[in-house]
Amino acid sequence: MPKLSGDLNLKFVELYREEECLWNASIPSYKNKSMRDTSLQKICAELNTIGIQMTVNEVKNKIKNLRATYCQMLSKIEKSTRSGAGANEEYKP
Numbered sequence: 016m017p018k019l020s021g022d023l024n025l026k027f028v029e030l031y032r033e034e035e036c037l038w039n040a041s042i043p044s045y046k047n048k049s050m051r052d053t054s055l056q057k058i059c060a061e062l063n064t065i066g067i068q069m070t071v072n073e074v075k076n077k078i079k080n081l082r083a084t085y086c087q088m089l090s091k092i093e094k095s096t097r098s099g100a101g102a103n104e105e106y107k108p
Contacts, residue, residue, distance in 0.1 A: 023067065024081075030058045031078060 019027060031037060034054035036044040044050045055071045062069050069077070088108045095106035 019067070019077075023065075026065070027058075027062070027077065028081070030061050031081075034058065037078070 034057065035042060036047065036050050037054050039045055052071070055074050058074050059069055059071055062074075091106045092108070
């Protein structure tokens with residue numbers, strides 16, 4: 016899987032955000048596997064147009080990694096605010 020720079024990561028997140036069926040569990044299409052697969056292929060095609068070759072499995076892994084990193088950051092922020100640390104000692108990513 017190619018390593019994406021900051022700008023390309025933002026582009027990836029924008030593409031992911033446009034495909035609501037991949038992240039919004041409250042809509043019926045979230046459970047529709049064929050729609051989800053089509054959305055993943057759409058993301059791959061968009062990435063290919065800007066010169067990034069990624070397979071559907073690589074896109075899935077990238078999404079999983081971004082979500083995991085986001086959850087870790089939220090957890091660190093929450094733990095630092097809960098620990099009674101002062102405002103200047105809170106974790107800020």
